[in-house]
Amino acid sequence: MTWLKDMFGVEKPIIAMCHLQALPGDPHYDRAGGMAKVVDLALHDLRHLQGGGVDAVMFSNEFSLPYLTRVRPETTAAMARVIGELHRDIRVPFGVNVLWDPIACIDLAAATGALFMREIISGVYASDFGLWNTNVGDTARHRAALAPALRMLYNIVPEAAVYLGNRSPVDIARTTVFNNGPDALCVSGLTAGAETDTQVLAQVKAAVPDTAVLCNTGCRIDNIERQLAVADGAVVGTTFKIDGRFANLVDPERVRAFMQRVRSVR
Structure with missing residues:
Protein backbone atom coordinates (compact mmCIF):
# COMPACT_ATOMS: atom_id res chain seq x y z
CA MET A 1 0.00 0.00 0.00
CA THR A 2 1.29 3.46 -0.95
CA TRP A 3 0.93 5.09 2.47
CA LEU A 4 2.79 2.25 4.18
CA LYS A 5 5.75 2.64 1.82
CA ASP A 6 5.67 6.43 2.19
CA MET A 7 5.61 6.31 6.01
CA PHE A 8 7.97 3.41 6.70
CA GLY A 9 10.20 3.50 3.63
CA VAL A 10 9.86 -0.21 2.85
CA GLU A 11 7.39 -2.71 1.47
CA LYS A 12 5.75 -4.92 4.12
CA PRO A 13 6.99 -3.04 7.20
CA ILE A 14 7.55 -4.63 10.59
CA ILE A 15 6.02 -2.53 13.38
CA ALA A 16 7.63 -3.57 16.66
CA MET A 17 5.76 -3.29 19.92
CA CYS A 18 7.44 -1.41 22.75
CA HIS A 19 5.46 -2.71 25.71
CA LEU A 20 5.37 -0.36 28.68
CA GLN A 21 5.45 -1.82 32.18
CA ALA A 22 2.41 -1.42 34.44
CA LEU A 23 1.64 2.25 35.03
CA PRO A 24 0.33 4.28 37.98
CA GLY A 25 -3.16 3.07 38.81
CA ASP A 26 -2.58 -0.39 37.28
CA PRO A 27 -2.88 -3.39 39.63
CA HIS A 28 0.69 -4.53 38.97
CA TYR A 29 2.42 -1.14 39.08
CA ASP A 30 5.84 -1.32 40.73
CA ARG A 31 5.55 1.46 43.27
CA ALA A 32 9.10 0.96 44.49
CA GLY A 33 10.58 1.34 41.01
CA GLY A 34 8.10 4.06 40.07
CA MET A 35 7.92 5.81 36.74
CA ALA A 36 11.71 5.97 36.50
CA LYS A 37 11.77 2.18 36.12
CA VAL A 38 9.01 2.27 33.51
CA VAL A 39 11.03 4.78 31.48
CA ASP A 40 14.30 2.87 31.88
CA LEU A 41 12.83 -0.46 30.72
CA ALA A 42 11.03 1.19 27.80
CA LEU A 43 14.32 2.77 26.73
CA HIS A 44 16.04 -0.63 26.97
CA ASP A 45 13.47 -2.19 24.65
CA LEU A 46 13.38 0.77 22.26
CA ARG A 47 17.15 0.74 21.77
CA HIS A 48 17.26 -3.00 21.13
CA LEU A 49 14.32 -2.88 18.71
CA GLN A 50 15.84 -0.05 16.70
CA GLY A 51 19.29 -1.58 16.87
CA GLY A 52 17.89 -4.78 15.42
CA GLY A 53 16.51 -2.97 12.40
CA VAL A 54 12.74 -2.77 12.89
CA ASP A 55 10.87 -0.39 10.58
CA ALA A 56 8.72 1.28 13.24
CA VAL A 57 7.76 1.04 16.90
CA MET A 58 4.40 1.24 18.60
CA PHE A 59 4.17 2.11 22.29
CA SER A 60 1.43 0.35 24.24
CA ASN A 61 0.41 -0.04 27.88
CA GLU A 62 0.61 -3.81 27.44
CA PHE A 63 1.10 -4.56 31.12
CA SER A 64 -1.93 -2.57 32.28
CA LEU A 65 -3.73 -5.91 32.73
CA PRO A 66 -6.63 -6.38 33.14
CA TYR A 67 -7.46 -3.78 30.51
CA LEU A 68 -10.08 -1.07 30.61
CA THR A 69 -12.22 -0.17 27.61
CA ARG A 70 -12.19 3.43 28.81
CA VAL A 71 -8.86 4.25 30.41
CA ARG A 72 -8.35 6.65 33.26
CA PRO A 73 -6.52 9.96 32.71
CA GLU A 74 -3.45 8.82 34.65
CA THR A 75 -2.76 6.12 32.06
CA THR A 76 -2.65 8.53 29.13
CA ALA A 77 -0.60 11.00 31.17
CA ALA A 78 1.93 8.33 32.18
CA MET A 79 2.30 7.09 28.61
CA ALA A 80 2.85 10.66 27.39
CA ARG A 81 5.60 11.09 29.98
CA VAL A 82 7.37 7.91 28.86
CA ILE A 83 7.22 8.79 25.16
CA GLY A 84 8.27 12.36 25.92
CA GLU A 85 11.35 11.18 27.81
CA LEU A 86 12.24 8.75 25.01
CA HIS A 87 11.54 11.17 22.17
CA ARG A 88 15.17 12.13 21.50
CA ASP A 89 16.05 8.42 21.17
CA ILE A 90 13.28 7.50 18.72
CA ARG A 91 14.78 7.10 15.24
CA VAL A 92 11.95 5.35 13.38
CA PRO A 93 8.29 6.23 12.77
CA PHE A 94 6.26 5.56 15.89
CA GLY A 95 2.68 4.91 16.82
CA VAL A 96 0.60 4.42 19.96
CA ASN A 97 -1.92 1.94 21.34
CA VAL A 98 -3.81 2.75 24.55
CA LEU A 99 -5.50 -0.51 25.45
CA TRP A 100 -8.45 -0.48 24.80
CA ASP A 101 -9.55 3.12 24.31
CA PRO A 102 -9.39 4.77 20.86
CA ILE A 103 -10.27 8.23 22.16
CA ALA A 104 -7.38 8.15 24.63
CA CYS A 105 -5.20 6.81 21.83
CA ILE A 106 -5.93 9.87 19.70
CA ASP A 107 -5.28 12.14 22.70
CA LEU A 108 -1.88 10.48 23.21
CA ALA A 109 -1.01 10.67 19.53
CA ALA A 110 -1.84 14.36 19.39
CA ALA A 111 0.31 15.05 22.46
CA THR A 112 3.35 13.05 21.31
CA GLY A 113 3.35 13.40 17.52
CA ALA A 114 2.67 9.73 16.84
CA LEU A 115 2.06 8.98 13.17
CA PHE A 116 -0.31 6.02 13.60
CA MET A 117 -2.46 4.24 16.15
CA ARG A 118 -3.93 0.76 16.55
CA GLU A 119 -7.16 0.07 18.40
CA ILE A 120 -10.54 -1.62 18.51
CA ILE A 121 -12.41 1.19 16.82
CA SER A 122 -15.62 -0.37 15.53
CA GLY A 123 -17.95 -3.22 16.51
CA VAL A 124 -19.44 -4.72 19.67
CA TYR A 125 -17.85 -7.70 21.42
CA ALA A 126 -18.26 -10.16 24.28
CA SER A 127 -14.85 -10.18 25.93
CA ASP A 128 -12.81 -11.04 29.00
CA PHE A 129 -13.20 -7.35 29.87
CA GLY A 130 -17.00 -7.45 29.77
CA LEU A 131 -19.38 -6.21 27.08
CA TRP A 132 -17.14 -4.19 24.81
CA ASN A 133 -18.79 -1.45 22.77
CA THR A 134 -17.31 1.22 20.51
CA ASN A 135 -18.45 4.42 18.84
CA VAL A 136 -16.57 4.75 15.58
CA GLY A 137 -18.40 7.97 14.64
CA ASP A 138 -17.16 9.73 17.77
CA THR A 139 -13.67 8.35 17.24
CA ALA A 140 -13.48 9.52 13.63
CA ARG A 141 -14.63 13.00 14.63
CA HIS A 142 -12.14 13.13 17.49
CA ARG A 143 -9.32 12.33 15.10
CA ASN A 179 -18.36 2.52 6.37
CA ASN A 180 -15.16 3.77 7.99
CA GLY A 181 -12.35 3.98 5.44
CA PRO A 182 -9.63 2.57 7.75
CA ASP A 183 -5.99 3.10 6.84
CA ALA A 184 -5.34 -0.56 7.63
CA LEU A 185 -7.03 -3.62 9.08
CA CYS A 186 -5.28 -5.79 11.70
CA VAL A 187 -6.06 -9.50 11.93
CA SER A 188 -5.15 -11.20 15.21
CA GLY A 189 -4.92 -14.51 17.01
CA LEU A 190 -6.55 -15.31 20.35
CA THR A 191 -4.06 -13.37 22.53
CA ALA A 192 -0.79 -11.48 22.27
CA GLY A 193 1.74 -13.91 20.82
CA ALA A 194 -0.91 -16.27 19.40
CA GLU A 195 -0.42 -17.03 15.72
CA THR A 196 -2.80 -15.37 13.28
CA ASP A 197 -4.62 -17.82 11.02
CA THR A 198 -3.05 -17.38 7.58
CA GLN A 199 -6.24 -18.56 5.86
CA VAL A 200 -8.30 -15.87 7.60
CA LEU A 201 -5.62 -13.32 6.75
CA ALA A 202 -5.78 -14.34 3.08
CA GLN A 203 -9.57 -14.23 3.01
CA VAL A 204 -9.64 -10.74 4.51
CA LYS A 205 -6.99 -9.48 2.09
CA ALA A 206 -8.88 -10.91 -0.89
CA ALA A 207 -12.08 -9.21 0.31
CA VAL A 208 -10.48 -5.74 0.64
CA PRO A 209 -7.58 -5.73 -1.84
CA ASP A 210 -7.23 -1.94 -1.85
CA THR A 211 -6.85 -1.67 1.96
CA ALA A 212 -3.68 -2.51 3.87
CA VAL A 213 -4.03 -5.69 5.95
CA LEU A 214 -1.54 -6.40 8.74
CA CYS A 215 -0.77 -9.62 10.57
CA ASN A 216 -1.29 -8.49 14.15
CA THR A 217 -0.11 -11.30 16.44
CA GLY A 218 2.01 -14.43 16.54
CA CYS A 219 4.61 -13.65 13.90
CA ARG A 220 7.78 -15.70 14.41
CA ILE A 221 10.95 -16.30 12.48
CA ASP A 222 9.56 -19.64 11.29
CA ASN A 223 6.26 -18.28 9.95
CA ILE A 224 6.98 -14.70 8.88
CA GLU A 225 7.65 -15.64 5.24
CA ARG A 226 4.22 -17.29 5.03
CA GLN A 227 2.46 -14.38 6.76
CA LEU A 228 4.14 -11.69 4.65
CA ALA A 229 3.26 -13.60 1.48
CA VAL A 230 -0.31 -12.51 2.28
CA ALA A 231 -0.15 -9.50 4.60
CA ASP A 232 1.03 -5.98 3.74
CA GLY A 233 3.08 -5.85 6.93
CA ALA A 234 3.08 -7.10 10.51
CA VAL A 235 2.90 -5.95 14.10
CA VAL A 236 5.43 -7.93 16.15
CA GLY A 237 5.94 -8.07 19.91
CA THR A 238 6.32 -11.32 21.82
CA THR A 239 8.76 -13.06 19.48
CA PHE A 240 11.29 -10.24 20.03
CA LYS A 241 11.49 -10.97 23.75
CA ILE A 242 13.86 -13.15 25.73
CA ASP A 243 12.86 -16.79 25.12
CA GLY A 244 9.87 -15.51 23.12
CA ARG A 245 7.90 -14.98 26.34
CA PHE A 246 5.38 -12.15 26.63
CA ALA A 247 6.46 -10.97 30.10
CA ASN A 248 10.15 -10.59 29.27
CA LEU A 249 12.25 -7.71 27.94
CA VAL A 250 13.44 -7.50 24.34
CA ASP A 251 16.29 -9.79 23.25
CA PRO A 252 18.49 -7.95 20.70
CA GLU A 253 19.68 -11.17 19.06
CA ARG A 254 16.11 -12.31 18.41
CA VAL A 255 15.31 -8.94 16.84
CA ARG A 256 18.35 -9.05 14.54
CA ALA A 257 17.69 -12.62 13.43
CA PHE A 258 14.02 -11.93 12.75
CA MET A 259 14.68 -8.77 10.76
CA GLN A 260 17.40 -10.50 8.76
CA ARG A 261 14.83 -13.13 7.83
CA VAL A 262 12.31 -10.45 6.89
CA ARG A 263 14.79 -8.65 4.64
CA SER A 264 15.53 -11.93 2.84
CA VAL A 265 11.86 -12.52 1.92
CA ARG A 266 10.31 -9.14 1.24
Whole structure:
Protein backbone atom coordinates (compact mmCIF):
# COMPACT_ATOMS: atom_id res chain seq x y z
CA MET A 1 0.00 0.00 0.00
CA THR A 2 1.29 3.46 -0.95
CA TRP A 3 0.93 5.09 2.47
CA LEU A 4 2.79 2.25 4.18
CA LYS A 5 5.75 2.64 1.82
CA ASP A 6 5.67 6.43 2.19
CA MET A 7 5.61 6.31 6.01
CA PHE A 8 7.97 3.41 6.70
CA GLY A 9 10.20 3.50 3.63
CA VAL A 10 9.86 -0.21 2.85
CA GLU A 11 7.39 -2.71 1.47
CA LYS A 12 5.75 -4.92 4.12
CA PRO A 13 6.99 -3.04 7.20
CA ILE A 14 7.55 -4.63 10.59
CA ILE A 15 6.02 -2.53 13.38
CA ALA A 16 7.63 -3.57 16.66
CA MET A 17 5.76 -3.29 19.92
CA CYS A 18 7.44 -1.41 22.75
CA HIS A 19 5.46 -2.71 25.71
CA LEU A 20 5.37 -0.36 28.68
CA GLN A 21 5.45 -1.82 32.18
CA ALA A 22 2.41 -1.42 34.44
CA LEU A 23 1.64 2.25 35.03
CA PRO A 24 0.33 4.28 37.98
CA GLY A 25 -3.16 3.07 38.81
CA ASP A 26 -2.58 -0.39 37.28
CA PRO A 27 -2.88 -3.39 39.63
CA HIS A 28 0.69 -4.53 38.97
CA TYR A 29 2.42 -1.14 39.08
CA ASP A 30 5.84 -1.32 40.73
CA ARG A 31 5.55 1.46 43.27
CA ALA A 32 9.10 0.96 44.49
CA GLY A 33 10.58 1.34 41.01
CA GLY A 34 8.10 4.06 40.07
CA MET A 35 7.92 5.81 36.74
CA ALA A 36 11.71 5.97 36.50
CA LYS A 37 11.77 2.18 36.12
CA VAL A 38 9.01 2.27 33.51
CA VAL A 39 11.03 4.78 31.48
CA ASP A 40 14.30 2.87 31.88
CA LEU A 41 12.83 -0.46 30.72
CA ALA A 42 11.03 1.19 27.80
CA LEU A 43 14.32 2.77 26.73
CA HIS A 44 16.04 -0.63 26.97
CA ASP A 45 13.47 -2.19 24.65
CA LEU A 46 13.38 0.77 22.26
CA ARG A 47 17.15 0.74 21.77
CA HIS A 48 17.26 -3.00 21.13
CA LEU A 49 14.32 -2.88 18.71
CA GLN A 50 15.84 -0.05 16.70
CA GLY A 51 19.29 -1.58 16.87
CA GLY A 52 17.89 -4.78 15.42
CA GLY A 53 16.51 -2.97 12.40
CA VAL A 54 12.74 -2.77 12.89
CA ASP A 55 10.87 -0.39 10.58
CA ALA A 56 8.72 1.28 13.24
CA VAL A 57 7.76 1.04 16.90
CA MET A 58 4.40 1.24 18.60
CA PHE A 59 4.17 2.11 22.29
CA SER A 60 1.43 0.35 24.24
CA ASN A 61 0.41 -0.04 27.88
CA GLU A 62 0.61 -3.81 27.44
CA PHE A 63 1.10 -4.56 31.12
CA SER A 64 -1.93 -2.57 32.28
CA LEU A 65 -3.73 -5.91 32.73
CA PRO A 66 -6.63 -6.38 33.14
CA TYR A 67 -7.46 -3.78 30.51
CA LEU A 68 -10.08 -1.07 30.61
CA THR A 69 -12.22 -0.17 27.61
CA ARG A 70 -12.19 3.43 28.81
CA VAL A 71 -8.86 4.25 30.41
CA ARG A 72 -8.35 6.65 33.26
CA PRO A 73 -6.52 9.96 32.71
CA GLU A 74 -3.45 8.82 34.65
CA THR A 75 -2.76 6.12 32.06
CA THR A 76 -2.65 8.53 29.13
CA ALA A 77 -0.60 11.00 31.17
CA ALA A 78 1.93 8.33 32.18
CA MET A 79 2.30 7.09 28.61
CA ALA A 80 2.85 10.66 27.39
CA ARG A 81 5.60 11.09 29.98
CA VAL A 82 7.37 7.91 28.86
CA ILE A 83 7.22 8.79 25.16
CA GLY A 84 8.27 12.36 25.92
CA GLU A 85 11.35 11.18 27.81
CA LEU A 86 12.24 8.75 25.01
CA HIS A 87 11.54 11.17 22.17
CA ARG A 88 15.17 12.13 21.50
CA ASP A 89 16.05 8.42 21.17
CA ILE A 90 13.28 7.50 18.72
CA ARG A 91 14.78 7.10 15.24
CA VAL A 92 11.95 5.35 13.38
CA PRO A 93 8.29 6.23 12.77
CA PHE A 94 6.26 5.56 15.89
CA GLY A 95 2.68 4.91 16.82
CA VAL A 96 0.60 4.42 19.96
CA ASN A 97 -1.92 1.94 21.34
CA VAL A 98 -3.81 2.75 24.55
CA LEU A 99 -5.50 -0.51 25.45
CA TRP A 100 -8.45 -0.48 24.80
CA ASP A 101 -9.55 3.12 24.31
CA PRO A 102 -9.39 4.77 20.86
CA ILE A 103 -10.27 8.23 22.16
CA ALA A 104 -7.38 8.15 24.63
CA CYS A 105 -5.20 6.81 21.83
CA ILE A 106 -5.93 9.87 19.70
CA ASP A 107 -5.28 12.14 22.70
CA LEU A 108 -1.88 10.48 23.21
CA ALA A 109 -1.01 10.67 19.53
CA ALA A 110 -1.84 14.36 19.39
CA ALA A 111 0.31 15.05 22.46
CA THR A 112 3.35 13.05 21.31
CA GLY A 113 3.35 13.40 17.52
CA ALA A 114 2.67 9.73 16.84
CA LEU A 115 2.06 8.98 13.17
CA PHE A 116 -0.31 6.02 13.60
CA MET A 117 -2.46 4.24 16.15
CA ARG A 118 -3.93 0.76 16.55
CA GLU A 119 -7.16 0.07 18.40
CA ILE A 120 -10.54 -1.62 18.51
CA ILE A 121 -12.41 1.19 16.82
CA SER A 122 -15.62 -0.37 15.53
CA GLY A 123 -17.95 -3.22 16.51
CA VAL A 124 -19.44 -4.72 19.67
CA TYR A 125 -17.85 -7.70 21.42
CA ALA A 126 -18.26 -10.16 24.28
CA SER A 127 -14.85 -10.18 25.93
CA ASP A 128 -12.81 -11.04 29.00
CA PHE A 129 -13.20 -7.35 29.87
CA GLY A 130 -17.00 -7.45 29.77
CA LEU A 131 -19.38 -6.21 27.08
CA TRP A 132 -17.14 -4.19 24.81
CA ASN A 133 -18.79 -1.45 22.77
CA THR A 134 -17.31 1.22 20.51
CA ASN A 135 -18.45 4.42 18.84
CA VAL A 136 -16.57 4.75 15.58
CA GLY A 137 -18.40 7.97 14.64
CA ASP A 138 -17.16 9.73 17.77
CA THR A 139 -13.67 8.35 17.24
CA ALA A 140 -13.48 9.52 13.63
CA ARG A 141 -14.63 13.00 14.63
CA HIS A 142 -12.14 13.13 17.49
CA ARG A 143 -9.32 12.33 15.10
CA ALA A 144 -10.55 14.98 12.65
CA ALA A 145 -10.46 17.56 15.44
CA LEU A 146 -7.13 16.64 17.09
CA ALA A 147 -4.93 14.71 14.66
CA PRO A 148 -6.35 14.58 11.12
CA ALA A 149 -3.16 13.12 9.61
CA LEU A 150 -3.05 10.25 12.12
CA ARG A 151 -3.23 6.84 10.43
CA MET A 152 -5.74 4.49 12.08
CA LEU A 153 -5.16 0.73 12.20
CA TYR A 154 -8.44 -1.05 12.92
CA ASN A 155 -8.14 -4.32 14.80
CA ILE A 156 -11.13 -6.29 13.46
CA VAL A 157 -10.37 -9.57 15.25
CA PRO A 158 -9.72 -8.39 18.80
CA GLU A 159 -7.86 -10.57 21.26
CA ALA A 160 -9.84 -12.26 24.07
CA ALA A 161 -13.15 -11.31 22.45
CA VAL A 162 -15.77 -12.40 19.93
CA TYR A 163 -17.91 -10.21 17.69
CA LEU A 164 -21.53 -10.06 18.85
CA GLY A 165 -23.47 -11.35 15.88
CA ASN A 166 -22.94 -14.12 13.39
CA ARG A 167 -20.54 -12.35 11.06
CA SER A 168 -17.33 -13.65 9.56
CA PRO A 169 -14.06 -11.68 9.61
CA VAL A 170 -14.46 -11.26 5.85
CA ASP A 171 -17.89 -9.64 6.21
CA ILE A 172 -16.62 -7.46 9.03
CA ALA A 173 -13.68 -6.38 6.88
CA ARG A 174 -15.90 -5.45 3.94
CA THR A 175 -18.32 -3.33 5.96
CA THR A 176 -15.55 -1.75 8.07
CA VAL A 177 -13.83 -0.58 4.90
CA PHE A 178 -17.07 0.65 3.32
CA ASN A 179 -18.36 2.52 6.37
CA ASN A 180 -15.16 3.77 7.99
CA GLY A 181 -12.35 3.98 5.44
CA PRO A 182 -9.63 2.57 7.75
CA ASP A 183 -5.99 3.10 6.84
CA ALA A 184 -5.34 -0.56 7.63
CA LEU A 185 -7.03 -3.62 9.08
CA CYS A 186 -5.28 -5.79 11.70
CA VAL A 187 -6.06 -9.50 11.93
CA SER A 188 -5.15 -11.20 15.21
CA GLY A 189 -4.92 -14.51 17.01
CA LEU A 190 -6.55 -15.31 20.35
CA THR A 191 -4.06 -13.37 22.53
CA ALA A 192 -0.79 -11.48 22.27
CA GLY A 193 1.74 -13.91 20.82
CA ALA A 194 -0.91 -16.27 19.40
CA GLU A 195 -0.42 -17.03 15.72
CA THR A 196 -2.80 -15.37 13.28
CA ASP A 197 -4.62 -17.82 11.02
CA THR A 198 -3.05 -17.38 7.58
CA GLN A 199 -6.24 -18.56 5.86
CA VAL A 200 -8.30 -15.87 7.60
CA LEU A 201 -5.62 -13.32 6.75
CA ALA A 202 -5.78 -14.34 3.08
CA GLN A 203 -9.57 -14.23 3.01
CA VAL A 204 -9.64 -10.74 4.51
CA LYS A 205 -6.99 -9.48 2.09
CA ALA A 206 -8.88 -10.91 -0.89
CA ALA A 207 -12.08 -9.21 0.31
CA VAL A 208 -10.48 -5.74 0.64
CA PRO A 209 -7.58 -5.73 -1.84
CA ASP A 210 -7.23 -1.94 -1.85
CA THR A 211 -6.85 -1.67 1.96
CA ALA A 212 -3.68 -2.51 3.87
CA VAL A 213 -4.03 -5.69 5.95
CA LEU A 214 -1.54 -6.40 8.74
CA CYS A 215 -0.77 -9.62 10.57
CA ASN A 216 -1.29 -8.49 14.15
CA THR A 217 -0.11 -11.30 16.44
CA GLY A 218 2.01 -14.43 16.54
CA CYS A 219 4.61 -13.65 13.90
CA ARG A 220 7.78 -15.70 14.41
CA ILE A 221 10.95 -16.30 12.48
CA ASP A 222 9.56 -19.64 11.29
CA ASN A 223 6.26 -18.28 9.95
CA ILE A 224 6.98 -14.70 8.88
CA GLU A 225 7.65 -15.64 5.24
CA ARG A 226 4.22 -17.29 5.03
CA GLN A 227 2.46 -14.38 6.76
CA LEU A 228 4.14 -11.69 4.65
CA ALA A 229 3.26 -13.60 1.48
CA VAL A 230 -0.31 -12.51 2.28
CA ALA A 231 -0.15 -9.50 4.60
CA ASP A 232 1.03 -5.98 3.74
CA GLY A 233 3.08 -5.85 6.93
CA ALA A 234 3.08 -7.10 10.51
CA VAL A 235 2.90 -5.95 14.10
CA VAL A 236 5.43 -7.93 16.15
CA GLY A 237 5.94 -8.07 19.91
CA THR A 238 6.32 -11.32 21.82
CA THR A 239 8.76 -13.06 19.48
CA PHE A 240 11.29 -10.24 20.03
CA LYS A 241 11.49 -10.97 23.75
CA ILE A 242 13.86 -13.15 25.73
CA ASP A 243 12.86 -16.79 25.12
CA GLY A 244 9.87 -15.51 23.12
CA ARG A 245 7.90 -14.98 26.34
CA PHE A 246 5.38 -12.15 26.63
CA ALA A 247 6.46 -10.97 30.10
CA ASN A 248 10.15 -10.59 29.27
CA LEU A 249 12.25 -7.71 27.94
CA VAL A 250 13.44 -7.50 24.34
CA ASP A 251 16.29 -9.79 23.25
CA PRO A 252 18.49 -7.95 20.70
CA GLU A 253 19.68 -11.17 19.06
CA ARG A 254 16.11 -12.31 18.41
CA VAL A 255 15.31 -8.94 16.84
CA ARG A 256 18.35 -9.05 14.54
CA ALA A 257 17.69 -12.62 13.43
CA PHE A 258 14.02 -11.93 12.75
CA MET A 259 14.68 -8.77 10.76
CA GLN A 260 17.40 -10.50 8.76
CA ARG A 261 14.83 -13.13 7.83
CA VAL A 262 12.31 -10.45 6.89
CA ARG A 263 14.79 -8.65 4.64
CA SER A 264 15.53 -11.93 2.84
CA VAL A 265 11.86 -12.52 1.92
CA ARG A 266 10.31 -9.14 1.24
